[in-house]
Amino acid sequence: xxxxxxxxxxxxxxxxxxxxxxxxxxxxxxxxxxxxxxxxxxxxxxxxxxxxxxxxxxxxxxxxxxxxxxxxxxxxxxxxxxxxxxxxxxxxxxxxxxxxxxxxxxxxxxxxxxxxxxxxxxxxxxxxxxxxxxxxxxxxxxxxxxxxxxxxxxxxxxxxxxxxxxxxxxxxxxxxxxxxxxxxxxxxxxxxxxxxxxxxxxxxxxxxxxxxxxxxxxxxxxxxxxxxxxxxxxxxxxxxxxxxxxxxxxxxxxxxxxxxxxxxxxxxxxxxxxxxxxxxxxxxxxxxxxx
Numbered sequence: 001x002x003x004x005x006x007x008x009x010x011x012x013x014x015x016x017x018x019x020x021x022x023x024x025x026x027x028x029x030x031x032x033x034x035x036x037x038x039x040x041x042x043x044x045x046x047x048x049x050x051x052x053x054x055x056x057x058x059x060x061x062x063x064x065x066x067x068x069x070x071x072x073x074x075x076x077x078x079x080x081x082x083x084x085x086x087x088x089x090x091x092x093x094x095x096x097x098x099x100x101x102x103x104x105x106x107x108x109x110x111x112x113x114x115x116x117x118x119x120x121x122x123x124x125x126x127x128x129x130x131x132x133x134x135x136x137x138x139x140x141x142x143x144x145x146x147x148x149x150x151x152x153x154x155x156x157x158x159x160x161x162x163x164x165x166x167x168x169x170x171x172x173x174x175x176x177x178x179x180x181x182x183x184x185x186x187x188x189x190x191x192x193x194x195x196x197x198x199x200x201x202x203x204x205x206x207x208x209x210x211x212x213x214x215x216x217x218x219x220x221x222x223x224x225x226x227x228x229x230x231x232x233x234x235x236x237x238x239x240x241x242x243x244x245x246x247x248x249x250x251x252x253x254x255x256x257x258x259x260x261x262x263x264x265x266x267x268x269x270x271x272x273x274x275x276x277x278x279x280x281x282x283x284x285x286x287x288x289x290x291x
Contacts, residue, residue: 009259010062016266017055023273024051030282037285040092044280046085047221051273053078054224058262058269065254068262069164069171073157079225080153083194086221087146087201093212094205102136110138111204114196145197152190156183171257188229195222213279220279224272228265235261 028048031041057075061068095101112130113121121127132138163169163179170178202214235257 005255006062006259009255009263010059013055013059013062013263013266016263016270017059020055020266020270020273021052023270024048024276027273027276027280027282031280031285034282034285034287036287039096040089041285043085043089043092047082047089048276048280050078050082050221050224051269051276055266055269058265061262062259065258068258069160069169073160077153077157079228080150080194082221083198083225084146084150086217087142087198089217090201090205090209090212090214093209093214102139105139106134106136108135108204109133110135111200114200114203117196117200142197142201146194149190149194152187156187159183184232191225191229195225217279220272220275223275224265224268227268231261231264 028045031045031048035041054075057071061071064071091098091101095104110131110133112118113132118130122130132141159179160169160183163183164171168179169183170180175181198218202209202218206214
């Protein structure tokens with residue numbers, strides 16, 4: 001018989017997954033065979049595993065769409081691991097040992113906070129300065145803001161699985177009576193906080209880290225995170241009962257709500273895998289260079 005939309009989406013996803021995984025595993029293998037800086041390269045490898053984890057989970061989500069919420073919880077949680085690993089990578093670039101990094105930050109004068117933190121600091125909390133005077137305290141705030149995202153995403157994944165099992169998650173619903181919207185709001189606020197503090201950290205350290213191309217590395221992570229949330233929000237709106245995208249004879253609701261967004265992620269991840277070759281190159285760790 002003729003191919004269904006589900007089959008086409010699955011084929012696209014599998015092809016993109018094969019491409020993305022091959023590129024990622026090649027880069028991971030290159031790092032492992034030139035493992036000259038373990039403390040930084042292990043963090044890079046964690047980041048690179050984002051592509052295989054996302055794409056493989058997406059393929060399974062399309063095939064087993066009824067279990068999508070449970071499968072998606074895996075890569076959604078790993079997203080927080082990637083962001084935390086990126087932050088730690090920047091820290092390692094600054095000082096390979098964390099205790100020396102803390103000592104260094106204790107001596108610096110932090111830059112003014114970015115908006116909207118600056119607004120809250122000056123207008124809501126009534127602070128006299130638009131920056132945190134204590135460098136070590138500033139670093140502690142950044143650290144906490146980044147790692148809270150891991151905790152929130154883990155609890156969010158747990159909550160999704162529990163509420164889905166109890167039939168109160170309701171992925172298709174945008175109603176405040178169901179769990180999905182509340183979990184999503186909390187996760188977006190948490191993500192925004194982590195990203196804002198990462199930008200603050202980058203702003204403080206951009207000159208020192210310039211030769212490490214942190215912005216390219218950040219974009220290689222942030223791009224997929226942004227696309228994921230943008231697609232999630234827009235597709236939920238479009239596929240609600242009164243949305244513009246409705247099931248047809250050729251396009252079922254699972255293909256609309258699960259198949260298309262996951263297939264898009266696979267396509268995007270293939271592009272991200274290519275970007276990673278430039279963002280996280282192995283050649284700077286080459287055994288020949290190290291020798």
